[in-house]
Amino acid sequence: MITGKTRLTGLLGSPVAHSISPLMHNEAFRLLDLDYAYLCFDLKEKDMEDAVKALKLLNVRGFNCTMPVKIRMCELADRLSPAAELIGAVNTVVNENGTFVGHNTDGIGFTEALRSCGYEVKGKKITLLGAGGAATAMAVQAALDGALEINVFNRKTRSWSRGRQLVDNLNKKTACKAALYDLDDETELRLRLADSDLLANGTPSGMAPETDLTPITDPTMLHDELTVFDAIYNPKETRLLREAAQRGCHTQNGLYMLLYQGAAAFRLWTGQEMPAEHIREKFFH
Ligand code: NAP
Numbered sequence: 001m002i003t004g005k006t007r008l009t010g011l012l013g014s015p016v017a018h019s020i021s022p023l024m025h026n027e028a029f030r031l032l033d034l035d036y037a038y039l040c041f042d043l044k045e046k047d048m049e050d051a052v053k054a055l056k057l058l059n060v061r062g063f064n065c066t067m068p069v070k071i072r073m074c075e076l077a078d079r080l081s082p083a084a085e086l087i088g089a090v091n092t093v094v095n096e097n098g099t100f101v102g103h104n105t106d107g108i109g110f111t112e113a114l115r116s117c118g119y120e121v122k123g124k125k126i127t128l129l130g131a132g133g134a135a136t137a138m139a140v141q142a143a144l145d146g147a148l149e150i151n152v153f154n155r156k157t158r159s160w161s162r163g164r165q166l167v168d169n170l171n172k173k174t175a176c177k178a179a180l181y182d183l184d185d186e187t188e189l190r191l192r193l194a195d196s197d198l199l200a201n202g203t204p205s206g207m208a209p210e211t212d213l214t215p216i217t218d219p220t221m222l223h224d225e226l227t228v229f230d231a232i233y234n235p236k237e238t239r240l241l242r243e244a245a246q247r248g249c250h251t252q253n254g255l256y257m258l259l260y261q262g263a264a265a266f267r268l269w270t271g272q273e274m275p276a277e278h279i280r281e282k283f284f285h
Contacts, residue, residue: 007036008058009269012051013066016040021064023283024262028274036061036270045072052076052100062094062269064262070133077102086140086169089133092265103268106134107141109261110200110231116256116276119227122146124197129153129183129215131163134231135202139166142200143176150176151192153183183215190221199244201230206238214239224248231257255284 011021017040025038043051048069055063065073073090074080081103084090090102111121121142128139131154139150150170154163163180170178181188193199199222205215216222228244233254241251263274 002037003035005035007061007269008039009036009061009063010039010041011064011066012041012043012048013069014042014044016042016066019066020258020283021262024259024274024279025266027282028266028279029270031275031278032270032272034270034272043069045069048072049076056095056098056100059098060095062092062265064265065091065093067133073102076100083107083137083140083144086144086173087137089137091137091261092268094268103265104137104140105261105264105268106137106257107139107144108264109257109259110138110229111141111145112260112264113252113254113256114198114227114229116260117250117252119198119250119252120145121198123148125149125151125195126198126200127151127153127189127192127196128200128202129205130202131159131166131180132202135200136162136166138200138202138231139170139178140174143170143174143178147176150178151196152178152180153185153189153192154180155183186218186221189216190218193221193226194223196226199226199228199249201228201232201238201240204232206230206240207232208234211235212239214243216240216243219243219247222247222249226250227252230254233258256280259284 022038029036045068070089078099079101084102084104087104092103092105094101167178167180203215205213227250229252230238231254245251266274
């Protein structure tokens with residue numbers, strides 16, 4: 001029920017109409033009897049500055065940002081969390097008494113999703129595919145959570161320089177050892193995978209409708225002690241995950257990453273834990 005004291009939260013970006021975030025947050029507010037509401041606002045990057053000013057004036061509790069406004073929000077926030085600063089993108093803003101603090105919970109979604117299945121990244125050697133928004137958030141949070149080594153494999157195209165910046169940042173600003181390799185270098189990829197505990201896919205290769213694609217074209221590179229995580233959640237089982245399971249690997253898709261990035265934002269706004277089990281049962285099957 002909306003009251004005179006209801007605190008507003010929501011999602012800015014474009015498109016937003018398909019988002020699962022209003023469903024999960026409003027259901028969690030209802031379950032915990034919290035006087036909050038979550039709405040979606042379809043917003044282009046050029047209108048972001050005006051929107052942020054208006055939201056501050058209206059004293060909203062906070063909001064999520066999705067593409068294309070995540071990077072712009074970094075410049076518009078009054079302050080950034082260490083993760084948001086390292087990632088260079090904001091997906092959650094918290095209004096701290098008129099100061100808009102930018103956070104990034106995408107990477108937390110990744111590490112918490114793994115944790116929910118009993119897997120800790122601390123002390124692990126990780127092979128990460130991609131150097132875009134998702135991969136950067138996954139790498140930064142894994143490094144902040146104590147991963148030992150992250151080897152990033154990316155194509156030598158558009159985002160190669162982003163990959164270079166990511167590994168330089170990790171090496172300079174965290175205790176994690178990071179390196180960048182060409183995804184087309186099969187010899188190096190095979191070598192690094194043989195020595196890895198976790199393979200994480202942060203590329204869209206295999207996402208619907210191109211479900212016949214996979215970033216690992218030779219599944220014999222996958223060994224049965226490897227955990228394989230795919231940030232993709234549509235389809236639920238990508239070709240990468242199917243072939244990894246056939247090789248005896250533990251596998252996980254990106255659905256819980258989506259859930260736990262939301263749960264982390266919920267915690268920042270309300271100070272309470274999202275009833276993740278219930279939300280999982282209701283919306284994430
Ligand atoms: P992005 O910023 O565009 O980055 C994509 C990355 O993958 C880039 O490094 C890109 O390199 C590489 N790439 C693209 N197509 C490739 C291919 N066919 N083979 C190998 N590399 C390829 O995209 P994003 O926002 O990070 O999203 C990536 C994936 O993560 C999407 O499937 C998205 O749905 C998923 N995601 C999931 C969650 C979640 O909560 N589960 C959250 C965010 C994103 P180039 O420069 O060479 O193209």
